[in-house]
Amino acid sequence: MLLNRSHRGWALLFVVALTIATGWYLRDAARQPDGPSGGTATGLGFGIAGTFCIFFAALLGVRKKKPQWRVGRASTWLRGHLWLGALAFPLILFHADFRFGGPLASLLMGCFWVVFLTGIWGLMLQQILPRFMTRLVPEETVYEQIDHVRGQLLEEAVALARGKGPRRAVARAKLAGAIKGRVVESRAAIEAEDGDESRRPLIVFLDERMRPYFRRGGARGTALVNRYRREALFEELKAQVDPSLHGVAEDLENICEQRAQLMTQRALHHWLHSWLLVHVPLSWLMIVLTIVHAGMALWY
């Protein structure tokens, strides 16, 4: 989510709440010669407020799972997640008097630090990477469907190289053993029907250059990965085929370009979301430990 003017209200709330909390903490610190403690009324207040913010931030996950619930827009929840999550951090530090405490509290505080820092990291990435995505991946697709689309692009390439329409090629590819839209092996079927020698360079290029490039996870190390080399190879291909097939060669190049975009999209997506592999599990761990910590702290 981009931090823009739509965040003004939340930002104001954050600043006001942080100012009040800081003032309250400093006032309490001045009165407590050994420093404030989480067990005093003020310390407990910070703890309760911080826990509320943490739980609200955590509810974003539930809100995303249940979009049909009429509990406010997802974007509002996301803004709340950002700003209340950020507010929780100083509140909990005030609650703990900037100390780590015992084993449980230390683990909890360690988790909180990591969750907070990964959240900041994720927010920074969200400000930058989507712009790259728009510029570098104009034909962005659903991330989960990248492999599926990659298979379809290969099928289109096969059909183009053989001089058949894409739809027919897909149907034939599926007959030849494609599973869930991914071409497993259609080369035999294609070659069996191929009788036009003028298309031979296209088919050879397809088999030797494009198939490795379209193989899942195998694109790296192939010649087509490099943009400049890719352009040079297609120039060579055009020189080998009849001028009437130059349009087909350009279409194949375009398909390779889309494959490159899919690779870029995957890489950017990993940057955009890999931090969640740390942020989300540690958030869950933090919530479990917070419940235990709060329960035991209130008991004693």
Place this chain on the structure above:
Amino acid sequence: MASTERSSKQIADRIEPGYYRHMHPMRLIRFGLSLGLSLLALAWVGQAYVRGDETIYANGPVAAAHALFETECRRCHEGQFQGAEDAFCRACHATPAHVDLDAVSDAPAEPACAVCHREHRGRTGLDAVSDAHCNTCHVQHRDYVDMDSHLDFEVQPHDQHLQFNHAVHLDSKLLEGPLDCGSCHEPEEGGHRAIAFADHCAHCHAERLDDELPDIRVPHGQQPDALRTWITATYLEVMRADGTLSRREGTGGVETPDWAQTLVRRSDAAMQGLLEPGRKRGCLICHTMIDGAIVPPAMPASWLAKARFDHRPHASQVCAACHEVANSRTADDLRLPGIANCRDCHRPDGASDACHTCHKYHR
């Protein structure tokens, strides 16, 4: 580069309907990690519960003295929203109340133990109360931020009713040989053993009843009336023993009349020898007599009115480094060092300069 034109339907056809029903591997890993870590945390808490170890919940390590039972929160805490109550502390610590509470401006009636002795702050001693904590109530001392700003020592009123000359006792010309500080000031736990006549003075100052009876010593610590009674009884015994007090024949045991005069005369002489001012021996070379009574010497356990000084940590120093008594000729001349003498060592980067180093809050 040529472009392969596709209709929006063709592009839409690329996406599998219902793709969202399948969890993506990254989401799956995320979910697995979330679940795994949460279960791991619960297992950790569970095993601590099974072992009866509540240390994990503690807000930091307890003091070293309490480490033995730090796994049991209930040893100090009882009930919800309850801190450690004094009753738990006093079960082991029979400690006197905080001293001089009346002198503190806004002190509570009696602060709870935990108000000053903060637990769960690490393996430190709980007696290490911070200066800032003391100044919460002792507001009048907030300006004493270090030894340089600390006022000089306040000494106990010291009308000791005792004459004592340090210079004479340290003189090498003494018949019995010169004394040193340790001859009288014997270190013991918490300070010095109280000076007692029998142990420290009697060797030279034990008074004989009279020169004719050198083996009979006058008991120390008697007031004149009791002393006269003892002297009379003693002379009576002596006179009986040496035959001065003979019995007259046929009178049923009535003594001769001149014995009483002898007894009174000898007793008066002894009393005069002991209590006559200006003599070089007798009670009054040390003691003061007011209205016919000897005033017992009054020496406080500590000369410092509001602080305690422990000689043990200072044992590496010679006594004269702080107490220059070689020229002291009266008991009133205490020769206590001033606070300037302490500042050389007690400073932020040296020996402790915290309030509790010298000021003991329990007495």
